[in-house]
Amino acid sequence: MNIQWTDDLAIGISVIDEQHKTLISRAASFSRAVESGNKKQMEDTVNYLIAYAVQHFGAEELIMIRNRYDRFKEHRDEHSWFIKKVFDVHAKLTGGEGISRPDAEEFRDMLLNWMLDHIAVKDKHIAETLNSFGGPLR
């Protein structure tokens, strides 16, 4: 199982779309590391993914705040939930505890599914709402 950018994931806010492309490519790197079963590579790619996810969610949340997006709180809660999941796996991988292959695969599946659903449904809703008011203030 892996993930890749397709144009139907575009939400129409170019700065966010570009960030989503990067986020997806980082998730794909992590997924390949899980596939190969290489723990060091899993550790490196999860580090790489979490750093970008935190930065990207911050940028997206700022757009929501600036535009007084009415579903800001529930959207931010989804980001927080996701970060917590990645944090737990990151802590296992970097804390010496390690992760079993079934757990790594389960986490990868959650990660990829969450990302696709979140972008295609929740992030698209931000763009649709802001565009209905004449487009987002950045």
Ligand SMILES: [Fe+2]
């Ligand atoms: Fe989001």
